[in-house]
Structure formats: C-alpha cells, structure tokens
Amino acid sequence: MRITAGDVAALERGVALLGSGGGGDTVTAAVLLRRLLADGRSLAVRAVGELAPDTRVVPIGVVGATAAFTEKLPGGDEFAAAVAAVERWTGERAAALMSIEIGGLNGLLPLVVAEQLGLAYVDADLSGRGLPRLDQFSVAATGRGIAPAVLAEPGGQVVVLAAGSDLMVERGTRAFLTSSGGWAAFALAPIPAGDLAACTVPGTTSGALALGRRVLAVGESPPRPALEAALDGSVLARGRVLEVARHPGPGRHGSPGFGRGSVTLADHRDGSLLRLEMENEYLLALRDGAPVASTPDVLSVLDHRTGVPVSCDAIRVGVEVDVVRLAAAPFWTDPRRLPVLQPRAYGIDCDPVRPR
Structure with a gap:
C-alpha cells in the first residue's frame, strides 16, 4: 500500500476516530505528512507478511501530554536520537518502524519519521486504538514486555529504561516526562518481523485509512x-x-x-x-x-x-x-x-x- 497527499484527510479522520477521545491532536502531524507527500510523492506501508522474518522493527511514538506537543514543537532530532539509542543498547539495527498507537497523533507522525530516517514502515501497531498507559500495549498484554525503552525529549535528554516490570517502565516514563517538558519521543527494542503477528495489532494503518474514507464519503x-x-x-x-x-x-x-x-x-x-x-x-x-x-x-x-x-x-x-x-x-x-x-x-x- 502507498499513501499519497490525497489520502491524508481520510487517514487523519480514521486515526482520530480510533483515538476514542484521546491520542492527541492530529492537525500538526497531518500538516507534516502533507508536506512530506507534496509534489506527487508517496509513502510505502508494508504489511507484516511482506517482511522477512528477521527484519528488525522498532515501535515508536510520542508519549506524554500530547497537548504539549503542539506548544513545544519537536526540534527534528528526537526520534532519530531515540532510535539510535535503542540500537546502541540492544546491538540490533532497525530496518523498519511501526507505531506504538494508531489512535490520534501517533497514527500519523511515525509515518513522517520513517520517511525521514529512510526506514520501511509497517502496517501494525501496539494498541489498535487510543490507550493511556504503556503497560497496556500489546507487547505487555502478551508477556513480551516493554523494557528496554528509550525516551528522547526536545531539550536533548535521552534516557534508557533498561529493565523493570511494565508497570515500573510506565511509572518511570511519567516521572521523566514531569520534569522534562511534558512529552518525549519513545522507542522500544526491535521486534523481529516474524514475531509481530503474535504480539501486535496488524493492519491498523490500512484499517484507519479505509475507515476514514468511508466516513468522509457519507458527508456532514x-x-x-x-x-x-x-x-x-x-x-x-x-x-x-x-x-x-x-x-x-x-x-x-x-x-x-x-x-x-x-x-x-x-x-x-x-x-x-x-x-x-x-x-x-x-x-x-x-x-x-x-x-x-x-x-x-x-x-x-x-x-x-x-x-x-x-x-x-x-x-x-x-x-x-x-x-x-x-x-x-x-x-x-x-x-x-x-x-x-x-x-x-x-x-x-x-x-x-x-x-x-
């Protein structure tokens, strides 16, 4: 599947619906995505089954007060820093990215990051909707766990939560966000593509796009x-x-x-x-x-x-x-x-x- 500038409105509506009232404002991310896809460009979204089983996929997204994201805009290096840190810590190179959460802001922004970093983007996420807590992610629900996790905030701080229970990672993340400006880029350890079907929610980007198209088609x-x-x-x-x-x-x-x-x-x-x-x-x-x-x-x-x-x-x-x-x-x-x-x-x- 390829996403063009003409698809952004439908995708934005779909991810906003799946946010269930949360997930953060999608306007800024939609503007960035449209700018990226200007002049007829398109962005490939790969189905889980299209990837080689050993392809390393890094889940990414924004965590914290998403309202603060529109007030304290990213400098542009936060996600690159988060992905680089998780690669150094795990010793594994990221070949693709996926979203931690299809609902709201995180249904759009990881697409922009994947294109900027020159990595493939995978049609799956860790939530299937909007979720408030990290310990509710699909990788936590299946027992795979969240740690290690990386946080990179706009001021330049990068923190690795190397170990601990899912609840401890959730608490540690909130404590960091309270003292660092409210939001941060977030990245988890690479997941082999062969494991994605068992610990993620597949088809969420294509599903959000189809949902948005149907809803926009019926009008106001x-x-x-x-x-x-x-x-x-x-x-x-x-x-x-x-x-x-x-x-x-x-x-x-x-x-x-x-x-x-x-x-x-x-x-x-x-x-x-x-x-x-x-x-x-x-x-x-x-x-x-x-x-x-x-x-x-x-x-x-x-x-x-x-x-x-x-x-x-x-x-x-x-x-x-x-x-x-x-x-x-x-x-x-x-x-x-x-x-x-x-x-x-x-x-x-x-x-x-x-x-x-």
Whole structure:
C-alpha cells in the first residue's frame, strides 16, 4: 500500500476516530505528512507478511501530554536520537518502524519519521486504538514486555529504561516526562518481523485509512443508517451535551492518576440520558444508568454537524454530538487479553459490555 497527499484527510479522520477521545491532536502531524507527500510523492506501508522474518522493527511514538506537543514543537532530532539509542543498547539495527498507537497523533507522525530516517514502515501497531498507559500495549498484554525503552525529549535528554516490570517502565516514563517538558519521543527494542503477528495489532494503518474514507464519503450530518454503515459500528445517541464534569483521577498506591470526567447528553430520539465516563479516552456509556457500551470497544464523540471527532479535553456543554461505538480489534477481545482493557482496568466497577 502507498499513501499519497490525497489520502491524508481520510487517514487523519480514521486515526482520530480510533483515538476514542484521546491520542492527541492530529492537525500538526497531518500538516507534516502533507508536506512530506507534496509534489506527487508517496509513502510505502508494508504489511507484516511482506517482511522477512528477521527484519528488525522498532515501535515508536510520542508519549506524554500530547497537548504539549503542539506548544513545544519537536526540534527534528528526537526520534532519530531515540532510535539510535535503542540500537546502541540492544546491538540490533532497525530496518523498519511501526507505531506504538494508531489512535490520534501517533497514527500519523511515525509515518513522517520513517520517511525521514529512510526506514520501511509497517502496517501494525501496539494498541489498535487510543490507550493511556504503556503497560497496556500489546507487547505487555502478551508477556513480551516493554523494557528496554528509550525516551528522547526536545531539550536533548535521552534516557534508557533498561529493565523493570511494565508497570515500573510506565511509572518511570511519567516521572521523566514531569520534569522534562511534558512529552518525549519513545522507542522500544526491535521486534523481529516474524514475531509481530503474535504480539501486535496488524493492519491498523490500512484499517484507519479505509475507515476514514468511508466516513468522509457519507458527508456532514449523515443519516444514522449511513453513518453506522460507514463506521461498521453503531450510533449510541444523538443529542446536545447537557453537562461535563471533571475531577482528579484516583491514582494508585498514593500516586496521582489521570483526570476523570463524565459527559451527559439527552438523546433526541427518545429523550433518554446517555452518560459517558472518560479518562484520557471515553471508556463507558450508560443509558439511563444502564451500561450499553464500554472499552475495549472504541467509543467516540463526533460533532454532529461536521463529523469531526471531539476529544475528551475539548468536549463542552451545548455541542450537538453523535456518540458512536466501533468494534474493538480482535486482539483485545481474546479472553486472555480482555482484562487489560476492560473497565475494571481503569478502576470502573463494570463488566465489559459487548455488542448484541
């Protein structure tokens, strides 16, 4: 598959939808990608099965406060420094890159980095959607582990988290980001291409592009059946946001957690109240108090007029929205991995709600 400048709008819409209200703003990364693909250029995206089994693939992405990424722009060397550091530490040379997360900013920016570094790009990621924590990556869920991991921040610091549990790597990363400007380029140890099918979510870039194309094709304010067909999902509610409540997260073991919140809207169809519980992403939907959808399925909120996804930090009272559900990647519905993304993994006392 090759991506051209004409594909960027669809890819941006697809990754924003898969961000489930998180993942960071895609605008800056889309501008960089369009600039890279100007003058008729295109970028190759390789399927997992097209690579030789011993090809070393390095997962990369932005971690931290993605809002800070647009305020403190990269100098241009952060990802090169992160990839070089992980190569030195492991003694293995990167032949290709992949994204740590298809949802949001990281669904676009690694494509730019791969082209800049002259490396192949692989159609897979470690999330299949937007995720808030490193210890929820597919490599953690399958027991492969995260360490060693490299962080390179805009000020020039490069840190290698050489060993430790997935939770310790997550905590160490957050501690580093707090003192270094809010975001960093992130790289994991190379993964042999022959192992990718077992520990990653394949086909996510091509899937996001196809999703975006379908959604853009139905236009603005589409009828509900047309939107559901484009999403291959369901519209949970259409209505005006009545209330947005935000409060600090509960944290664990005395440490601060991500901020929490809820969004309430009245469904125009029947007057029922739909409430969304959110953290960095939308996690649980309740209709008149009864759960109707939850993570690991992807819950997204779309501006009803434009169809543009509305992030958790941007949702406001008075906006007319569509609340939609997209099916989770099969990787996450496997009973062995479901506990990693079920509501209780976020401290919500509710079983996963599956489509009927």
